[in-house]
Amino acid sequence: MPASRHGCCSSTIRRSRRPARILQGFSAAEWERILQPGGLGVSLQQAPPRVGSLKVVTTNLRAGYLRKNGVPYSEDATVTEYFDRLTAEGSEWLTVLTVVDDSRYLNQPFITSTHFKREADASRWMPMPCEPVTRAPR
Numbered sequence: 001m002p003a004s005r006h007g008c009c010s011s012t013i014r015r016s017r018r019p020a021r022i023l024q025g026f027s028a029a030e031w032e033r034i035l036q037p038g039g040l041g042v043s044l045q046q047a048p049p050r051v052g053s054l055k056v057v058t059t060n061l062r063a064g065y066l067r068k069n070g071v072p073y074s075e076d077a078t079v080t081e082y083f084d085r086l087t088a089e090g091s092e093w094l095t096v097l098t099v100v101d102d103s104r105y106l107n108q109p110f111i112t113s114t115h116f117k118r119e120a121d122a123s124r125w126m127p128m129p130c131e132p133v134t135r136a137p138r
Helices: none
Strands: 026-033 052-059 078-088 091-101 110-117
Touching: none
Parallel strands: none
Antiparallel strands: 026 052, 052 078, 078 091, 091 110
16 A cells, blocks of 8 residues: 555555465575584495585475375475485485474474485486377267
């Protein structure tokens, strides 16, 4: 609402607009230094420890569900992700640890971990083009 009755003459606006909430939210990333590799006191890493992990904090989410037909999360939820690369038994891995904090719907943080193994070459990578579904004539 304008500060004066003459909306066209006033550049001051009394109300502040909140950014629109979107499904992806707003993310900010930073490198976080890890003092002890392994995080939970367990380390599979054989190489010298890396200096840290990429920490991504996402806020301003649109409300949704943690799993399909599952527990909801509110607009106040915060998603924190930690991206780590490590070497274990001669294989390279990317680990993504995800922590969802939401005091409205969760009694404790919702934590998941996803692991991706690096392949030596593209021999196991066989992408297929998307083909439209054709329907039989009626």
